[in-house]
Amino acid sequence: MSEREIGAVAVFCGARDGVDPRHLQAAAAVGRTLAERGITVVYGGGGTGLMGAVANGALAAGGTVVGVIPEALIGPELAHPDLAELHVVQTMAERKAMMADLADVFIALPGGAGTLEEIIEQWSWAMLGYHAKPCGFLDVLGYWSPMQELVAHMLDQGFLSPKGASMIRFESSLDPLLDALEDA
Ligand code: AMP
Numbered sequence: 001m002s003e004r005e006i007g008a009v010a011v012f013c014g015a016r017d018g019v020d021p022r023h024l025q026a027a028a029a030v031g032r033t034l035a036e037r038g039i040t041v042v043y044g045g046g047g048t049g050l051m052g053a054v055a056n057g058a059l060a061a062g063g064t065v066v067g068v069i070p071e072a073l074i075g076p077e078l079a080h081p082d083l084a085e086l087h088v089v090q091t092m093a094e095r096k097a098m099m100a101d102l103a104d105v106f107i108a109l110p111g112g113a114g115t116l117e118e119i120i121e122q123w124s125w126a127m128l129g130y131h132a133k134p135c136g137f138l139d140v141l142g143y144w145s146p147m148q149e150l151v152a153h154m155l156d157q158g159f160l161s162p163k164g165a166s167m168i169r170f171e172s173s174l175d176p177l178l179d180a181l182e183d184a
Helices: 021-036 049-060 092-102 113-128 145-156 162-166 174-183
Strands: 008-012 040-043 065-070 085-089 105-108 135-138 168-171
Touching: 008 021, 008 092, 008 113, 021 040, 021 049, 021 174, 040 049, 040 092, 049 065, 065 092, 085 092, 092 113, 105 113, 105 174, 113 135, 113 162, 135 174, 145 162, 145 168, 162 168, 168 174
Parallel strands: 008 040, 008 105, 040 065, 065 085, 105 135, 135 168
Antiparallel strands: none
Protein backbone atom coordinates (compact mmCIF):
# COMPACT_ATOMS: atom_id res chain seq x y z
CA MET A 1 0.00 0.00 0.00
CA SER A 2 1.35 3.46 -0.89
CA GLU A 3 1.94 5.74 2.06
CA ARG A 4 3.49 8.85 0.55
CA GLU A 5 1.62 11.04 -1.90
CA ILE A 6 3.96 12.49 -4.51
CA GLY A 7 2.79 15.90 -5.71
CA ALA A 8 6.20 17.30 -6.62
CA VAL A 9 9.49 15.67 -7.55
CA ALA A 10 12.85 17.43 -7.44
CA VAL A 11 14.87 16.24 -10.39
CA PHE A 12 18.66 16.49 -10.29
CA CYS A 13 20.48 15.75 -13.54
CA GLY A 14 23.31 16.79 -15.81
CA ALA A 15 23.62 20.29 -17.21
CA ARG A 16 25.34 18.53 -20.15
CA ASP A 17 23.88 16.28 -22.84
CA GLY A 18 26.18 13.32 -22.25
CA VAL A 19 27.56 11.26 -25.13
CA ASP A 20 24.71 8.80 -25.66
CA PRO A 21 21.60 10.51 -27.09
CA ARG A 22 19.41 8.06 -25.19
CA HIS A 23 20.14 10.03 -22.02
CA LEU A 24 18.48 13.13 -23.45
CA GLN A 25 15.57 11.03 -24.67
CA ALA A 26 15.15 9.42 -21.25
CA ALA A 27 15.26 12.84 -19.56
CA ALA A 28 12.54 14.20 -21.87
CA ALA A 29 10.45 11.08 -21.18
CA VAL A 30 10.82 11.64 -17.42
CA GLY A 31 9.51 15.19 -17.78
CA ARG A 32 6.64 14.00 -19.95
CA THR A 33 5.66 11.15 -17.62
CA LEU A 34 5.74 13.36 -14.53
CA ALA A 35 3.52 15.90 -16.32
CA GLU A 36 1.10 13.18 -17.43
CA ARG A 37 0.87 11.94 -13.86
CA GLY A 38 0.08 15.47 -12.68
CA ILE A 39 3.33 15.69 -10.72
CA THR A 40 5.12 19.06 -10.50
CA VAL A 41 8.74 19.07 -11.62
CA VAL A 42 11.10 21.04 -9.38
CA TYR A 43 14.55 21.47 -10.86
CA GLY A 44 17.55 23.77 -11.12
CA GLY A 45 15.94 26.07 -13.68
CA GLY A 46 18.54 25.65 -16.41
CA GLY A 47 17.94 25.26 -20.10
CA THR A 48 20.87 23.05 -21.04
CA GLY A 49 21.60 19.34 -21.14
CA LEU A 50 19.38 16.83 -19.41
CA MET A 51 18.03 19.62 -17.19
CA GLY A 52 16.59 21.42 -20.18
CA ALA A 53 15.30 18.15 -21.65
CA VAL A 54 13.36 17.29 -18.47
CA ALA A 55 11.79 20.75 -18.35
CA ASN A 56 10.92 20.76 -22.05
CA GLY A 57 9.46 17.26 -21.84
CA ALA A 58 7.21 18.28 -18.97
CA LEU A 59 6.20 21.63 -20.51
CA ALA A 60 5.34 19.99 -23.85
CA ALA A 61 2.98 17.67 -21.99
CA GLY A 62 1.31 20.57 -20.21
CA GLY A 63 3.05 20.00 -16.88
CA THR A 64 3.99 22.40 -14.12
CA VAL A 65 7.71 23.09 -13.89
CA VAL A 66 9.30 25.11 -11.10
CA GLY A 67 12.91 26.25 -11.43
CA VAL A 68 15.23 27.40 -8.65
CA ILE A 69 18.41 29.07 -9.84
CA PRO A 70 21.14 31.14 -8.17
CA GLU A 71 21.39 34.60 -9.74
CA ALA A 72 25.00 34.07 -10.78
CA LEU A 73 24.06 30.98 -12.80
CA ILE A 74 21.23 32.55 -14.82
CA GLY A 75 23.65 33.26 -17.68
CA PRO A 76 25.94 30.22 -17.56
CA GLU A 77 23.09 27.74 -17.16
CA LEU A 78 20.80 29.54 -19.62
CA ALA A 79 17.86 29.94 -17.28
CA HIS A 80 14.84 28.39 -18.96
CA PRO A 81 12.73 31.18 -20.49
CA ASP A 82 9.35 29.38 -20.47
CA LEU A 83 8.86 28.42 -16.84
CA ALA A 84 5.73 29.59 -15.08
CA GLU A 85 7.73 29.78 -11.87
CA LEU A 86 11.44 30.56 -11.69
CA HIS A 87 12.81 31.36 -8.24
CA VAL A 88 16.03 33.35 -8.34
CA VAL A 89 18.07 32.82 -5.19
CA GLN A 90 21.47 34.07 -4.07
CA THR A 91 23.37 30.92 -3.21
CA MET A 92 23.61 27.20 -4.00
CA ALA A 93 22.65 26.50 -0.39
CA GLU A 94 19.42 28.48 -0.86
CA ARG A 95 18.73 26.65 -4.10
CA LYS A 96 19.05 23.25 -2.46
CA ALA A 97 17.04 24.25 0.60
CA MET A 98 14.20 25.63 -1.53
CA MET A 99 14.17 22.56 -3.77
CA ALA A 100 14.06 20.37 -0.67
CA ASP A 101 11.09 22.34 0.68
CA LEU A 102 9.15 22.26 -2.59
CA ALA A 103 9.59 18.53 -3.33
CA ASP A 104 8.11 15.39 -1.78
CA VAL A 105 10.87 13.13 -3.12
CA PHE A 106 14.15 13.54 -5.02
CA ILE A 107 15.35 11.74 -8.10
CA ALA A 108 18.69 11.78 -9.89
CA LEU A 109 19.02 11.15 -13.60
CA PRO A 110 22.46 10.72 -15.12
CA GLY A 111 24.70 13.69 -14.45
CA GLY A 112 28.03 14.82 -13.09
CA ALA A 113 29.42 16.17 -9.85
CA GLY A 114 26.60 18.69 -9.38
CA THR A 115 23.94 16.01 -9.69
CA LEU A 116 25.75 13.72 -7.30
CA GLU A 117 26.31 16.46 -4.75
CA GLU A 118 22.66 17.48 -4.77
CA ILE A 119 21.12 14.02 -4.42
CA ILE A 120 23.64 12.83 -1.83
CA GLU A 121 23.06 15.93 0.25
CA GLN A 122 19.33 15.23 0.31
CA TRP A 123 19.98 11.60 1.21
CA SER A 124 22.26 12.66 4.06
CA TRP A 125 19.68 15.19 5.28
CA ALA A 126 17.05 12.43 5.32
CA MET A 127 19.37 10.24 7.40
CA LEU A 128 20.01 13.12 9.81
CA GLY A 129 16.28 13.68 10.19
CA TYR A 130 16.17 17.15 8.61
CA HIS A 131 13.38 15.80 6.43
CA ALA A 132 11.85 12.41 5.73
CA LYS A 133 11.90 12.52 1.93
CA PRO A 134 13.50 9.60 0.10
CA CYS A 135 15.91 9.72 -2.86
CA GLY A 136 15.88 7.68 -6.04
CA PHE A 137 18.44 7.10 -8.75
CA LEU A 138 16.99 6.52 -12.20
CA ASP A 139 19.50 4.02 -13.52
CA VAL A 140 19.28 4.84 -17.23
CA LEU A 141 21.47 2.47 -19.26
CA GLY A 142 23.16 1.30 -16.06
CA TYR A 143 24.68 4.75 -15.49
CA TRP A 144 24.26 4.60 -11.71
CA SER A 145 25.31 0.96 -11.22
CA PRO A 146 28.66 1.99 -9.68
CA MET A 147 26.74 4.17 -7.21
CA GLN A 148 24.45 1.27 -6.32
CA GLU A 149 27.53 -0.89 -5.74
CA LEU A 150 29.02 1.80 -3.51
CA VAL A 151 25.85 1.96 -1.40
CA ALA A 152 25.90 -1.84 -1.02
CA HIS A 153 29.58 -1.60 -0.06
CA MET A 154 28.86 1.08 2.58
CA LEU A 155 26.16 -1.14 4.05
CA ASP A 156 28.36 -4.20 3.92
CA GLN A 157 31.23 -2.40 5.67
CA GLY A 158 29.04 -0.99 8.43
CA PHE A 159 29.20 2.68 7.43
CA LEU A 160 25.53 2.84 6.50
CA SER A 161 22.51 1.62 8.45
CA PRO A 162 19.83 -0.53 6.82
CA LYS A 163 17.39 2.32 7.54
CA GLY A 164 19.68 4.77 5.72
CA ALA A 165 19.98 2.38 2.80
CA SER A 166 16.19 2.16 2.61
CA MET A 167 16.03 5.94 1.99
CA ILE A 168 17.79 5.56 -1.35
CA ARG A 169 16.35 3.52 -4.21
CA PHE A 170 17.57 2.46 -7.64
CA GLU A 171 15.33 1.54 -10.57
CA SER A 172 15.88 1.53 -14.32
CA SER A 173 12.51 3.07 -15.15
CA LEU A 174 10.47 5.88 -13.69
CA ASP A 175 7.18 4.28 -12.65
CA PRO A 176 8.80 1.56 -10.47
CA LEU A 177 11.07 4.24 -9.00
CA LEU A 178 8.12 6.43 -8.03
CA ASP A 179 6.35 3.37 -6.58
CA ALA A 180 9.43 2.59 -4.51
CA LEU A 181 9.67 6.18 -3.27
CA GLU A 182 5.98 6.21 -2.35
CA ASP A 183 6.60 3.21 -0.13
CA ALA A 184 10.00 4.29 1.27
P1 AMP B 1 26.22 18.49 -13.29
O1 AMP B 1 25.60 17.21 -12.82
O2 AMP B 1 27.64 18.64 -12.81
O3 AMP B 1 26.06 18.70 -14.77
O4 AMP B 1 25.45 19.66 -12.57
C1 AMP B 1 24.07 19.72 -12.65
C2 AMP B 1 23.55 20.87 -11.86
O5 AMP B 1 24.05 20.81 -10.54
C3 AMP B 1 23.91 22.25 -12.37
O6 AMP B 1 22.71 23.00 -12.41
C4 AMP B 1 24.79 22.86 -11.32
O7 AMP B 1 24.51 24.22 -11.10
C5 AMP B 1 24.37 22.12 -10.10
N1 AMP B 1 25.48 22.07 -9.14
C6 AMP B 1 26.78 21.96 -9.40
N2 AMP B 1 27.50 21.96 -8.27
C7 AMP B 1 26.61 22.11 -7.26
C8 AMP B 1 26.71 22.21 -5.84
N3 AMP B 1 27.88 22.17 -5.21
N4 AMP B 1 25.56 22.33 -5.16
C9 AMP B 1 24.37 22.39 -5.77
N5 AMP B 1 24.21 22.30 -7.08
C10 AMP B 1 25.31 22.17 -7.83
